[in-house]
Amino acid sequence: MTVFQLLHWNGSLKALRERKCSRQEVISYYSQHPLDECMRSHMALDWITKERKMPGAVSQELQVALRELEEARKAGRELRFYKEKKEILSLALSQVYCNSGTTSEDKEEMEPDPKWLALCPNLIH
Numbered sequence: 001m002t003v004f005q006l007l008h009w010n011g012s013l014k015a016l017r018e019r020k021c022s023r024q025e026v027i028s029y030y031s032q033h034p035l036d037e038c039m040r041s042h043m044a045l046d047w048i049t050k051e052r053k054m055p056g057a058v059s060q061e062l063q064v065a066l067r068e069l070e071e072a073r074k075a076g077r078e079l080r081f082y083k084e085k086k087e088i089l090s091l092a093l094s095q096v097y098c099n100s101g102t103t104s105e106d107k108e109e110m111e112p113d114p115k116w117l118a119l120c121p122n123l124i125h
Contacts, residue, residue: 003035005081006088010043040088047092048099058096062089 007013007030016026033039051058069082 002080002084003030003033003039006035006043006084009085010046010088012043012046035084040084040091043088044092044095047089048095051092051096058089058093062086062093065089 004013007016007026013026047058047061065082065085069079069086072079072082
């Protein structure tokens, strides 16, 4: 369930819907793929891209995630979703700061690889 919450939060489910992926294809694919470092890294890359389009987006979203994590902790709710958001955003933010001195050519090479979304036949290029 956490994977699907993260995909929704990250905007990936919307992107899959726009690419005409069926709900069953998405469920089938992500039910077989655990939330691992690779998936977190891809989501972090998506946030790095958002940061380039709207500077400050990652930092702002991280502040929201930290506040949500604390509220969930106080309310005694399940924390995994909030912790994963925090980890993904922290990874993205660390990469933004590490790469802040790179050239525009370097930044183009950092674009997220859309292959991780390539679960539908119509997505394969």
